[in-house]
Amino acid sequence: MKKYIASRVGYMLFTFLIIATFTFFLMQTLPGSPFNDERLSSTQKEVLNERYGLNEPLSVQYFKYLGNITKGDFGVSFQFDGRSVSSIIGERIGVSAILGAQSLIAGMIIGLFLGIIAALRHNTFIDYGAMVVAVLGLSIPNFVLAGLLQYWVGVRLGWLPVAFWEGFEYSILPTIALAAFVVATMARFMRTEMLDVLGNEYITTARAKGIKEYTVILKHGLRNAMIPIITILGPLTVSLMTGTLVVEKIFSVPGLGEQFVKSILTNDYPVIMGVTLFYSLLFIIVILIVDLLYGVVDPRIRLSGGGRREGK
Amino acid sequence: MKVNEFELTDDLFEESGKEFEEKKIMNRPSSTFLKDSWIRLRKNKGAFTGLILIVLIMFLAAFGPYMNSHGFDEQDLTRTNLPPKVPVLENLPLLGLSGVDIRGTDQYAAKEVTEYYWFGTDDLGRDLWTRIWQGTRISLYIAFLAATLDLVIGVAYGSISAYYGGRIDNVMQRIIEVLMGIPNLIVVILLILILKPGILSITLAMVITGWVSMARIVRGQVLKLKGQEFVLASRTLGAKDKNLIWGHLIPNSLGPIIITTMFTIPSAIFTEAFLSFIGLGLQPPIASLGMIVNDGFKMLKIYPHMLMFSSVIISLIMISFNLLGDGLRDSFDPKMKK
Numbered sequence: 001m002k003k004y005i006a007s008r009v010g011y012m013l014f015t016f017l018i019i020a021t022f023t024f025f026l027m028q029t030l031p032g033s034p035f036n037d038e039r040l041s042s043t044q045k046e047v048l049n050e051r052y053g054l055n056e057p058l059s060v061q062y063f064k065y066l067g068n069i070t071k072g073d074f075g076v077s078f079q080f081d082g083r084s085v086s087s088i089i090g091e092r093i094g095v096s097a098i099l100g101a102q103s104l105i106a107g108m109i110i111g112l113f114l115g116i117i118a119a120l121r122h123n124t125f126i127d128y129g130a131m132v133v134a135v136l137g138l139s140i141p142n143f144v145l146a147g148l149l150q151y152w153v154g155v156r157l158g159w160l161p162v163a164f165w166e167g168f169e170y171s172i173l174p175t176i177a178l179a180a181f182v183v184a185t186m187a188r189f190m191r192t193e194m195l196d197v198l199g200n201e202y203i204t205t206a207r208a209k210g211i212k213e214y215t216v217i218l219k220h221g222l223r224n225a226m227i228p229i230i231t232i233l234g235p236l237t238v239s240l241m242t243g244t245l246v247v248e249k250i251f252s253v254p255g256l257g258e259q260f261v262k263s264i265l266t267n268d269y270p271v272i273m274g275v276t277l278f279y280s281l282l283f284i285i286v287i288l289i290v291d292l293l294y295g296v297v298d299p300r301i302r303l304s305g306g307g308r309r310e311g312k
Numbered sequence: 313m314k315v316n317e318f319e320l321t322d323d324l325f326e327e328s329g330k331e332f333e334e335k336k337i338m339n340r341p342s343s344t345f346l347k348d349s350w351i352r353l354r355k356n357k358g359a360f361t362g363l364i365l366i367v368l369i370m371f372l373a374a375f376g377p378y379m380n381s382h383g384f385d386e387q388d389l390t391r392t393n394l395p396p397k398v399p400v401l402e403n404l405p406l407l408g409l410s411g412v413d414i415r416g417t418d419q420y421a422a423k424e425v426t427e428y429y430w431f432g433t434d435d436l437g438r439d440l441w442t443r444i445w446q447g448t449r450i451s452l453y454i455a456f457l458a459a460t461l462d463l464v465i466g467v468a469y470g471s472i473s474a475y476y477g478g479r480i481d482n483v484m485q486r487i488i489e490v491l492m493g494i495p496n497l498i499v500v501i502l503l504i505l506i507l508k509p510g511i512l513s514i515t516l517a518m519v520i521t522g523w524v525s526m527a528r529i530v531r532g533q534v535l536k537l538k539g540q541e542f543v544l545a546s547r548t549l550g551a552k553d554k555n556l557i558w559g560h561l562i563p564n565s566l567g568p569i570i571i572t573t574m575f576t577i578p579s580a581i582f583t584e585a586f587l588s589f590i591g592l593g594l595q596p597p598i599a600s601l602g603m604i605v606n607d608g609f610k611m612l613k614i615y616p617h618m619l620m621f622s623s624v625i626i627s628l629i630m631i632s633f634n635l636l637g638d639g640l641r642d643s644f645d646p647k648m649k650k
Contacts (some may be wrong), residue, residue, distance in 0.1 A: 015493035026502055135358075135638075139630035141582050143589055144623040147609060155613055242497050246589050250609065261590045264501075272505070276498050283495040 012288045019280045023273040024065050074274030085274030096255035100240045102175045107182025115190020137184025142243045146177035146250045163252040174251045178243045189232050193225035230293045237286045352643035359639020362632040376445030395617050396432040432617045451601040454515050455580040459573050461519040466526025471557050474534035496521045504592045526572050533565035567644035574637035578630045601626045
């Protein structure tokens with residue numbers, strides 16, 4: 001097991017190194033320099049380059065860059081005078097985290113509920129209804145859903161605010177737009193797992209012993225069905241990450257995603273690269289946790305290396 | 313020759329002849345894997361609806377732009393922001409296809425336009441019907457191109473990795489492990505920053521990490537199949553590696569390959585639309601469905617028709633492909649059906 005963890009952590013670091021290298025050389029190929037101001041004399045440019053280490057050989061700059069990243073320093077924004085990228089991330093991540101967590105929790109609870117109901121009422125209208133909701137949630141792009149919600153609930157009905165972030169009611173529409181995918185994934189997953197588990201002999205045994213039906217379902221069914229839930233954490237994180245980019249933009253939520261989109265539009269490369277690295281790190285850590293938990297929860301899968309995430 | 317004192321002469325036997333052969337065929341009508349799957353697929357209402365919708369949308373994407381006389385980049389500032397108006401259907405209230413905008417004024421009368429714009433016009437007076445189907449065409453083109461490239465690279469990589477096994481497999485799998493760890497979207501965004509948005513660069517950016525899942529699935533299938541007897545039999549008869557892979561292993565993995573492709577297409581359409589949305593999409597005048605949706609947001613409050621039609625169509629495409637993909641999965645492998 002220790003060897004397994006070590007190799008996974010090794011992979012993680014290697015992947016991150018590749019991404020960091022990629023972003024570094026990307027920054028080099030992009031046109032322009034932060035000091036391309038015609039009012040600056042060549043000596044002034046020299047001094048500035050000296051100060052920011054831009055006249056050093058590429059290899060030295062590269063290792064300095066990697067060193068800075070390990071210290072959490074992603075450079076300085078072009079757009080906001082002299083503000084460090086990490087402070088921008090720090091300031092904006094809170095809102096995105098709240099939005100993401102809210103969608104994840106709400107979505108998982110609703111999805112769980114839908115999935116269980118669908119499995120218990122297998123092949124009835126309730127089941128079909130839940131699966132229609134799931135297909136819609138998986139298929140309708142989040143920006144379309146966000147647009148529809150903004151127009152119908154926000155503008156036409158006027159029930160909820162359509163933009164900004166000034167309280168809980170402002171977070172409801174963005175949360176629904178983000179949670180739809182979570183609900184759909186969760187409902188489908190739960191339904192399949194529950195059907196699998198409920199067909200097992202130990203469920204029949206539990207029923208035969210005269211245990212109350214809800215205890216059978218919650219204690220014997222749900223608990224076992226929940227085990228492989230870890231497998232959907234990866235796709236959910238990705239969807240929430242990409243989701244925050246568009247949903248925050250549509251609802252003008254001052255989160256990290258909105259900043260990222262804004263930076264792309266204004267060519268603020270240090271921020272783009274910094275946020276990219278930050279997202280990658282987040283993603284890699286989630287994948288690592290998923291992999292490790294997978295081995296812990298279900299020892300049959302462990303150590304088989306290439307076999308993970310296959311089959312289903 | 314004597315058996316139990318009886319003489320076995322030729323006239324005791326009769327030739328089986330063609331009749332018998334025909335009878336044999338009559339008894340058991342041959343059915344291929346694909347035929348079986350097709351029969352199962354047709355019974356699946358959701359998947360069949362999806363298939364019909366896809367055919368319909370593809371037909372409209374191909375011929376829709378020619379159904380009226382407007383060009384997709386034809387601007388006319390005298391007819392901007394017209395709401396949709398369709399002959400015959402305009403007489404049915406509630407449908408909102410009568411050329412009356414959300415404040416209740418008939419824009420067609422106000423702007424003295426006599427033509428019909430089935431989906432209305434945008435802020436530059438371009439006909440939305442033409443633009444939307446043109447955009448659908450481009451979105452579908454990107455999606456199919458990406459799916460085909462994924463298919464080719466993934467199948468080749470996966471089958472080679474699994475078939476040769478050993479060290480080759482080991483190295484190829486390590487590469488995949490690293491690629492799996494890199495978030496797809498990040499690579500796409502970074503690549504488009506260098507390559508500059510265009511149909512080809514967007515497709516390439518999606519393919520660079522997209523083929524990995526196909527390769528994994530093909531590898532799993534080939535690994536499962538290559539130990540089976542028919543492969544051994546074929547090998548004993550002297551089949552070459554190439555013939556084994558292309559003649560036996562890949563045809564037998566066709567089910568999972570088709571299913572994976574079916575799910576690649578909607579996700580490529582989504583990624584393309586998403587890129588347009590964050591400002592990394594195609595450049596005007598060519599428009600994809602995602603860009604039209606994005607444009608629709610600018611006027612959402614006053615002219616919602618721009619967003620409604622494009623978003624309904626993009627959603628329909630996604631839903632149809634997902635339904636068809638689910639249906640195919642069930643029909644290729646009925647054991648999986650729940």
